[in-house]
Amino acid sequence: MAGFIELAYLVAASLFILGLKRLAAPATARQGNLLSAVGMLIAIVATLFDQQILSFQWIVVGGVIGSALGLWIARTVKMTAMPQMVGILNGLGGGASQLVAAAVWHRLMQPGAILPLDTAVSIYASTLIGGVTLSGSIVAAGKLQEIIPGRPVLFRFQHVLNLILLLAGASMGTYLLISPGHPGVFITMNLIALIVGVLVVIPIGGADMPVVICLLNSYSGLAAATTGFVISNHGLIISGALVGASGIILTQIMCRAMNRSFTNVLFGGFGAVSKVALAGGTAGPSGKSAQEISAEDVSILLAYARSVIIAPGYGLAVAQAQHQVRELDELLEKRGVEVKYAIHPVAGRMPGHMNVLLAEANVPYPKLLDMEQINSQFERTDVALVVGANDVVNPAARNNPNSPIYGMPILDVDNARHIIFLKRSMNPGFAGIDNELFYNEKTFMLFGDARDSLIKLVNEVKTA
Amino acid sequence: MSEGLVILLVIFVLAMFVGFEVIAKVPNTLHTPLMSGSNAISGITIIGAMIVAGMGTTTLATILGVIAVAFAMINVVGGYVVTDRMLQMFKTKPEAKR
Numbered sequence: 045m046a047g048f049i050e051l052a053y054l055v056a057a058s059l060f061i062l063g064l065k066r067l068a069a070p071a072t073a074r075q076g077n078l079l080s081a082v083g084m085l086i087a088i089v090a091t092l093f094d095q096q097i098l099s100f101q102w103i104v105v106g107g108v109i110g111s112a113l114g115l116w117i118a119r120t121v122k123m124t125a126m127p128q129m130v131g132i133l134n135g136l137g138g139g140a141s142q143l144v145a146a147a148v149w150h151r152l153m154q155p156g157a158i159l160p161l162d163t164a165v166s167i168y169a170s171t172l173i174g175g176v177t178l179s180g181s182i183v184a185a186g187k188l189q190e191i192i193p194g195r196p197v198l199f200r201f202q203h204v205l206n207l208i209l210l211l212a213g214a215s216m217g218t219y220l221l222i223s224p225g226h227p228g229v230f231i232t233m234n235l236i237a238l239i240v241g242v243l244v245v246i247p248i249g250g251a252d253m254p255v256v257i258c259l260l261n262s263y264s265g266l267a268a269a270t271t272g273f274v275i276s277n278h279g280l281i282i283s284g285a286l287v288g289a290s291g292i293i294l295t296q297i298m299c300r301a302m303n304r305s306f307t308n309v310l311f312g313g314f315g316a317v318s319k320v321a322l323a324g325g326t327a328g329p330s331g332k333s334a335q336e337i338s339a340e341d342v343s344i345l346l347a348y349a350r351s352v353i354i355a356p357g358y359g360l361a362v363a364q365a366q367h368q369v370r371e372l373d374e375l376l377e378k379r380g381v382e383v384k385y386a387i388h389p390v391a392g393r394m395p396g397h398m399n400v401l402l403a404e405a406n407v408p409y410p411k412l413l414d415m416e417q418i419n420s421q422f423e424r425t426d427v428a429l430v431v432g433a434n435d436v437v438n439p440a441a442r443n444n445p446n447s448p449i450y451g452m453p454i455l456d457v458d459n460a461r462h463i464i465f466l467k468r469s470m471n472p473g474f475a476g477i478d479n480e481l482f483y484n485e486k487t488f489m490l491f492g493d494a495r496d497s498l499i500k501l502v503n504e505v506k507t508a
Numbered sequence: 509m510s511e512g513l514v515i516l517l518v519i520f521v522l523a524m525f526v527g528f529e530v531i532a533k534v535p536n537t538l539h540t541p542l543m544s545g546s547n548a549i550s551g552i553t554i555i556g557a558m559i560v561a562g563m564g565t566t567t568l569a570t571i572l573g574v575i576a577v578a579f580a581m582i583n584v585v586g587g588y589v590v591t592d593r594m595l596q597m598f599k600t601k602p603e604a605k606r
Contacts, residue, residue: 053555057523060549061530067542068533074595077545081588084548091555097562106561106574110581117582118589126540126590133547133587136579140553143576147560147569154566162513261543264550264583271556273516281516282523283552289527290546294539389536396539403597410600414536 045093052090053279059083060283064290070409087279123404124361127394131185131257134264138177141267142234145170148274149230159224166273168217168233174267175237176244181260183245184253188393194250206243209236254394255298262291294395301389303441303452334470337488339497342464343504346372349426351382353418355455356398357391359432359468360494366405368498369431373407375505384411386418386428386455388436419456428460432494434467438479463487466497541594548587554580 060083066076092100121129145167152159159167186192213236216229248256265287272280299306346352354369373383385407391398399412413421422428430437437457440447457463463486470482470489481487490497534542557580561573 056552061526064527064530064534064542064546064549067538067545068535070538070595070598070600073538073541073598074592077541077588077591077595080545080549084552084554084584084588087552087555088558091558094559094562096559098564099562102561102570102574103558103577106557106577107581110578110583111585113578114582114585114587115589118586118593121590123594126544126594129586129590130540130543130547133544133583134550137547137550137553137583140551140557140576140580140583143572143579144553144556144560147572147576150572151560151563151565151569160510162510258543261547261550264547268550268553269520271553272520273513275556275559276512276516277555278516278519280552280555281520283549285520285523286527286530287546287550289524290531290542293528293531294543297536297539387536392540394540394543396536396541396543399537400540400594400597403594403599406597406599408600409537409598412537 045095049090049093050278052086053277053282056083056087056090057279057282057286059086060286064286123401124364125189126397126400127253127257127392128185128188130394131181131188131260134257134260135178135181135185137264138174138181138260138267140174141170141264141271142174142178142237144271145174145274146230146234150227153225153227153230159221161221163274164217164221166270168213170267170270170274171234172213172237172240173263173270175234176241177260177263177267179238179241180245180256180263181241183242184256184260187245187248187250188253188257190250194253196249197246202243202247206240209240209243212236213240252302254390254392254397255295255302255304257394258291258294258298260291262288262295265289265291297389298395301453303449334482334489335485335487337464337490339490339500340504342488342490343501343508345427345462345464346376346381346429346501347379347505347508349376349381351384351425352376352427352429353384353386353422353425353457353460355386355388355428355430355433355437355457356402357388357431357433357436358393358398359434361392361398361401361432363432363494365431365495365498366401366407368495368502370402370405370407371502372498372505373411375502379505384413384418384421386415386422386457387412388415388433388455390436391433415453415455422456422459425460427462427464428457429464429466430457431466431498434479437481439481440479457481458484458486461486465489466494467491468493537598541591544587544594545591548584548591551580551583551587554584 059079063076063080066072149167187194213233216233265284269281269284376383387398437455439458441449441452441454557576561577
């Protein structure tokens, strides 16, 4: 029976890998997700045959409650709130790993029991990673939901405190090996893990949350893998490692897109970077003025263009203007204008977020192009329409070594023949950096709420 | 370090490499569903949770196990359902007006 269960886990892990492979193309992605879900079902059913399980009632209770809550969240969550949702799910995965480790420790700590070194180390790792994932994800989701202030919360000796806490946790773990028992010490270790999770995420600013969510995604996988080490289960280790790898890759992509190093993320050094960004804020080209334009003139530019590229930023989602963009796009296409979208990797609040938001508004995905695909096309484009984006199109990233965003890859909208910014006001973006592109002679500013401006544009194009 | 632990480590490292190979091929467009979908996979902790919840050794272990099952199940069901919800929106052509 044990062999049969192990084989079932192997099948499940294979289905996870095949499912992830199918996620490589939008046409097969849905099927891939289904394959992965079938794998999970097989793993769960096989576990029910595990001889260690004596009673099923509590499993059913937990399972039904969890399924109902999961289904409810998944059905009701808004697409704009997807980063928080993924954050919370990461946290729950980590929390489950921490709880399993605690339950196993409690069982092994019955009178007269000796904790084997391997198991102890696995339990400690699971407690630490699981706890950090749980509390870190809650803080990250709170920042994204703006319940917790998005600005970096900094205090002196933050890293020293983290180090002291980790060392304290490690010495408590060692103490428990020499002198088993002492539930109080073990509980303290759990609390330390939770505190470290909060301390690691709290110094990171709201705009950097995409990187944090990716990293916590990786941690949730690693937490599952450590649970696998605790209960010597191959299926858990393989699946956890897959997710861990996925999170690391996404973290790297985000780091590259935001021009930050991986170690910078791991040690939570974002606070320092954000301070530089604020200091650089005043260094804009003062005295220059931007050219304002009316919705009517923009609509004429658009309607008589041959090609238009729309560069959306998170401001678009904040204004809930995805549907208006799609409407404008359809009107222009009807007039024979070629419309494409330029999606910067950090256009949304998590990797690929903008793609999901536009897909929800019914924009066909082949029109959404990555930065690498579209950058060479701007010079052949009549109008670049920038909606709710700023830093990701700021040429300072290319040519001003003093700018805090210097080195960040950007969308080359400045190569287009005309550039239109839909912007609320002249206020600089989140990082507080002025954008020289506003003062370019090819650039025109259409001020106002993105949604209102787009509604005006749609009406004007209809009559143009 | 026991031989058993070494085998587990071998499996872990090799699986990480498989993960890197497979996931590097996923395009930017699908990164959000990839995250929620892989998130659902990390809910595999459910296996460990089920075992500790069902062993019935101590009341405390059972309670911790049941909460762990609920947490992991939210992760699994929520992750797969929301991923499916997102993926069904990705279309090549615009739909007829609703």
